[in-house]
Amino acid sequence: VSWTRADVVRRWAGEVRAAVGRARSASESSAGAPAQPLKLTAHMVADPCPARACAPSAQEFPGESARLAARRVALAGLAFHRGTPHERVRAALHSGERLDGSLVDWLGGLTPSATVAVEAAALGWAVDAVALGAGLDEPVWSTDGLRWRDRAASLELRASFDARRGAPGRHRLLVLRPRPGPRDDEAARFVALVYALACGEVPERVTFGYRGPLTHRAFATGPEDLAAAVADVGRIEPSLRGGDAPTVAGPWCGRCPRLEGCPEGQVAMSERRTAWEAVLPARPAGGPAQSAVESPAADLSSATGVEPTM
Amino acid sequence: VEFARWLSEVEVRLPPASAGSQHGGAAGHPVDDVEDLRDQLERAATAFVGAGSPATGPEGAALPVVISKRVLGLHSRCEGAAVAALAGESEVVPDWPVLRGRALDRFVAHQIFRGAPDEPVGDLLAMLRAGDESETAVALEEALDPPRNEELAALAAAAGALRACTGRAPRVEVSVGAELADGDVRLPGRVDVLLGGPGTGFPATVVEVKSAGSGHTYAHAEELRHYALLCALRHGGPPAAMALWYADGTTVPLLVEGAATAAARRVLDVLHALGEVRDGRPPALQPGGQCRWCSHATRCPAAGSDIGGSGEPTALSVDDQDLWWGREHGEDL
Numbered sequence: 021v022s023w024t025r026a027d028v029v030r031r032w033a034g035e036v037r038a039a040v041g042r043a044r045s046a047s048e049s050s051a052g053a054p055a056q057p058l059k060l061t062a063h064m065v066a067d068p069c070p071a072r073a074c075a076p077s078a079q080e081f082p083g084e085s086a087r088l089a090a091r092r093v094a095l096a097g098l099a100f101h102r103g104t105p106h107e108r109v110r111a112a113l114h115s116g117e118r119l120d121g122s123l124v125d126w127l128g129g130l131t132p133s134a135t136v137a138v139e140a141a142a143l144g145w146a147v148d149a150v151a152l153g154a155g156l157d158e159p160v161w162s163t164d165g166l167r168w169r170d171r172a173a174s175l176e177l178r179a180s181f182d183a184r185r186g187a188p189g190r191h192r193l194l195v196l197r198p199r200p201g202p203r204d205d206e207a208a209r210f211v212a213l214v215y216a217l218a219c220g221e222v223p224e225r226v227t228f229g230y231r232g233p234l235t236h237r238a239f240a241t242g243p244e245d246l247a248a249a250v251a252d253v254g255r256i257e258p259s260l261r262g263g264d265a266p267t268v269a270g271p272w273c274g275r276c277p278r279l280e281g282c283p284e285g286q287v288a289m290s291e292r293r294t295a296w297e298a299v300l301p302a303r304p305a306g307g308p309a310q311s312a313v314e315s316p317a318a319d320l321s322s323a324t325g326v327e328p329t330m
Numbered sequence: 331v332e333f334a335r336w337l338s339e340v341e342v343r344l345p346p347a348s349a350g351s352q353h354g355g356a357a358g359h360p361v362d363d364v365e366d367l368r369d370q371l372e373r374a375a376t377a378f379v380g381a382g383s384p385a386t387g388p389e390g391a392a393l394p395v396v397i398s399k400r401v402l403g404l405h406s407r408c409e410g411a412a413v414a415a416l417a418g419e420s421e422v423v424p425d426w427p428v429l430r431g432r433a434l435d436r437f438v439a440h441q442i443f444r445g446a447p448d449e450p451v452g453d454l455l456a457m458l459r460a461g462d463e464s465e466t467a468v469a470l471e472e473a474l475d476p477p478r479n480e481e482l483a484a485l486a487a488a489a490g491a492l493r494a495c496t497g498r499a500p501r502v503e504v505s506v507g508a509e510l511a512d513g514d515v516r517l518p519g520r521v522d523v524l525l526g527g528p529g530t531g532f533p534a535t536v537v538e539v540k541s542a543g544s545g546h547t548y549a550h551a552e553e554l555r556h557y558a559l560l561c562a563l564r565h566g567g568p569p570a571a572m573a574l575w576y577a578d579g580t581t582v583p584l585l586v587e588g589a590a591t592a593a594a595r596r597v598l599d600v601l602h603a604l605g606e607v608r609d610g611r612p613p614a615l616q617p618g619g620q621c622r623w624c625s626h627a628t629r630c631p632a633a634g635s636d637i638g639g640s641g642e643p644t645a646l647s648v649d650d651q652d653l654w655w656g657r658e659h660g661e662d663l
Contacts, residue, residue, distance in 0.1 A: 087459040095589065105529060130460055133453035136443045137436075137461030140502050147501060151529030199503075200513055232507050234528060260547045271394050296417035299607050300410055301615070303631035 025220025032216050032246060033098075039254030040173050047258040057169070058261050060174045062214075065252050066207035070265035073256070084126040084330070090124055090141035091196075094219030095182060097146055098161040103144040113139055118163060135275065145231070149182060149196055152236065159183035159194055168217035175257070179214035191215075192225045195201050199232040206252055208239035213249035222246065247278055331581040333573075334494035340535060340571040340583075341498075350371065362590040364562045371563075371594060374601045375510035395604075396516045397597060399556050403549060405600045407620045409613040414626035415606070424469040426478070427542070432458075432466050433482055434577055435522060436540040437489035439502045442523070445493065450486035451479055485541065488577045495523060495537070499530035506560040519560040526570075528560070533570035534561055544576045553597070559593035573579055 023031075029209065067073035096118045097108035113135065116124045120130050153159040169176040183194040195211060197204070208226040216222045227238045239245070259265040273285035332465040342579040379395065395416065424432075436457045440447050447453035451474065476480075500523060507518040526532030538554050540546075554572055563570040568590045574582040581595035607613045615632035627633040 104499070104531075129454045131453070132444060132457040133440060133447055134460035135439050137457045138437050139443050141461070144501050144504055145501075147527070147529040149529070151527075155527070199507075201507065202513075232505055232564075233509055293417045295624070296413055299610075299613060300626050300629075301412055301612060301631055302626075302629040 023110065028216055028220045028222060029145075030098070032213060032250070033168070035247065035250045036175070036177070036213075036217070037170060037173050039250045040175060040257050041256050043254040049264065057171075057174045057176050058257060059178055060197055060253060060257065062179045062210045064205040064260065065210045065249075065254075066201065066203040067142060068254055068270055069268045069276070070256060071267040072272075072276055072280075073261040073329060074265045074277055075261065084123065084142040086137040089123055089126070089138050090145045091182075092119060092163070093138060093142035094146035095161055097142070098149060100142045105150050106143060109139060109146050110143045113142065116195055148231040148234065149229075151234060152181050152196060152231070153194055155185070157185055159185050164220040166211075168212045168214055177210075177214045177217060177253070179211045181211060181215070182229075186224060189221060191219075191223045191325075192227065193223045194229055196229045196231060199230050200235075201269075204228055204237065206240055208244045208248070209241065209249040210252065212239075212241040213246050213253075214264055216246060223301050261264075286319050331573075332579075333491040333575055333581045336573060336581050336583055337494050337498070337535075340369040343571070357517040359383050359517040361586065362568050364563060364567055364590065367424065367559070367590060367594040368563055371436060371508075371597060372510050374420070374598050378605050379511045380600050384653065394514055394516050396518060397600060398518055399553055402556065402600055402651075404595060404620055406596075407601065407618055408624070409603065410615040410626060410630060410632070411624040412557045412600070413604070413607060414624050417625065418566035424466060426473055429466065429470050429473055430481070430485065431465070431541040433470070434489060434539060435486050435503065436461075437482075437486040438523065438539055440491045441489045442488045442495050442500050442502065444560045447486050447492055450483045454482065454486075471596070485577055488579065489539075491579065492523065492575065495525055497537070499527075499532045500525050501527075506557065506564050508560055508563045512603070516599070517560060517563075521557050521559055521561070522563075523663070528565050534565055534568045536561060538574050540574055540576045542576075544578060544580045545575075546580055547574065550574050551582070551584055552593075555589040555593040557594070558586060558589040561599070562590040564607075 042201035058061055064073040093112050094105075097105070097110075100118050101108040101111040101115075103111070112119065113127070118126065118187065119127070127135065130138070139187055149161070153161075162181060164180075166181070167180045180195070180198045181193040185192045185194070193211065193215065195208070203209070211225050212223050215226075222243075225238055225243050227236050229236050256265075267282060267284045269282075269288035270282040271288075273279055273282070273288045276282065276285055279285045279289070282315060334654055376629070384440055398415070401412050401415045404415050406565070433454055436454050437450070438446065440453060440457065455467050455470065458470070482510050504521045504524040505519070507516060508523075509516055521536050523537035525535040525537070527534035536554065536557055538550065538557065540550055547618070551574065554574055558568050568586055570586065572584050572586055572589070574580075576582070614628060617632050621627045621633045624630065624633070
């Protein structure tokens with residue numbers, strides 16, 4: 021069977037509408053299509069904590085910064101300029117070409133010294149991208165986001181990828197991430213779904229490149245994977261729209277911007293603290309401190325020649 | 331050794347970029363077997379968490395054990411302090427040594443990418459604000475006075491030595507952390523200056539910038555060897571060269587050969603020891619300067635009299651720069 025682009029879009033759009041419709045029917049809190057479109061991203065779908073996923077992004081990202089600008093500047097350099105990563109980043113930063121308006125405005129307000137912070141961050145991103153994108157054929161770097169909107173369902177799906185390889189019909193996508201995440205498979209299949217909806221083509225493969233360890237992980241994008249992505253959308257959409265998304269605490273709480281006001285997260289974090297503190301001996305209340313405890317580590321300390329720091 | 335001279339000598343020794351080698355020992359020297367090290371670390375980490383994760387979240391997911399360079403450094407001084415550091419929640423105060431260290435890192439970036447700053451203090455604050463370090467900028471402004479302004483100007487000038495990195499594919503503050511046992515054990519790290527490496531076509535050279543005096547070279551050398559291990563795991567081979575650079579102008583080159591192996595052995599020893607502690611062996615306690623920064627010190631039966639004391643910056647207090655940086659950048663260091 022030969023699928024046209026329109027066929028691909030029609031098929032998966034139908035699946036998404038049906039899944040969302042079923043989920044809304046089962047949800048008591050909503051009837052019919054809500055007025056405000058819900059924007060779903062790969063980060064939201066794959067976030068292990070739905071409550072964090074539906075937090076306003078402005079809360080986590082209060083404004084432009086070197087960290088947020090790094091990817092966009094680096095990608096503009098890789099996509100539209102030639103030379104070494106250093107030359108490409110510098111060209112993108114100083115020409116301002118193909119950068120979005122808000123970023124150009126922010127960059128324009130920086131002093132030359134402040135721009136160094138952006139250049140350094142973007143350069144780190146670009147070099148890692150080149151290292152992760154290295155292979156038999158040069159990847160096509162992309163600054164375009166993926167977006168599919170369904171007015172009837174009042175739903176918008178958004179995703180992004182950083183590079184593409186292969187001929188049309190056999191595209192393989194590269195997505196850069198800081199480090200492996202616990203639900204990357206869900207994020208990857210969501211990217212594949214949005215790519216199919218936005219481009220009319222199911223990518224042959226989605227690969228995540230992790231900047232921290234500089235490793236890859238490839239994810240399958242078969243029909244069953246996209247069907248699972250559709251199910252993810254149907255599962256998460258009602259709770260995100262209803263604002264009653266549950267909090268799921270875990271290792272991810274450590275750097276969550278909502279931790280301060282999240283009792284569940286604080287309990288999760290205190291688990292680690294109390295677990296390790298439980299193995300530490302404590303002197304009786306009011307008791308005096310003792311002298312050094314004879315121990316293998318004390319011997320090790322002197323044996324390895326660690327110099328005193330005081 | 332003068333930094334520029336060391337770097338030019340390193341360049342002569344390294345294979346040309348066209349050789350395709352992006353890492354690893356000079357010709358004729360043994361190269362650390364990175365895959366063997368990775369395998370040993372992976373097995374040790376898997377055994378460590380597999381024997382019962384020290385802490386789990388409400389969903390039963392293991393909370394990652396972060397073996398930072400601080401934990402490693404503390405473990406060689408006091409096992410209890412290392413365990414207390416594992417418990418997390420380290421209180422880091424952006425005192426002057428911490429701020430001074432952050433300032434030097436920023437000046438190095440300025441010198442490499444843009445040359446000497448015209449107005450060191452003003453340029454530094456602008457860089458911090460643009461670079462997600464607003465808390466550091468606020469703390470710095472509050473701490474400044476005329477003598478410290480002069481100190482910062484001197485640091486900015488000293489950092490000019492690192493301009494020799496320009497043109498050698500430099501990057502600053504590069505995260506090189508490794509994850510073991512499916513992320514349940516983390517070895518975080520951040521290299522101050524990384525020249526070359528994958529994605530550049532040049533062999534990797536690691537430079538660790540130190541604002542403290544060169545009197546703590548032993549501890550700093552252990553740090554640098556740890557970075558050599560992390561780079562080796564990340565890049566598939568150890569760096570081709572590495573050195574400590576001190577703001578007093580001293581450059582201390584370190585041997586690359588065997589460094590990753592030595593650092594891996596230290597991590598393996600610590601993982602093994604922490605596993606024993608987790609399984610019930612009382613942690614070995616050793617009072618000392620580390621008590622000043624230990625969160626358990628007020629309850630520790632062996633804590634020394636240094637709790638809450640003050641003194642000259644030490645290797646430990648300088649580690650606080652990384653902790654502070656990690657806090658502002660959302661990374662465990």
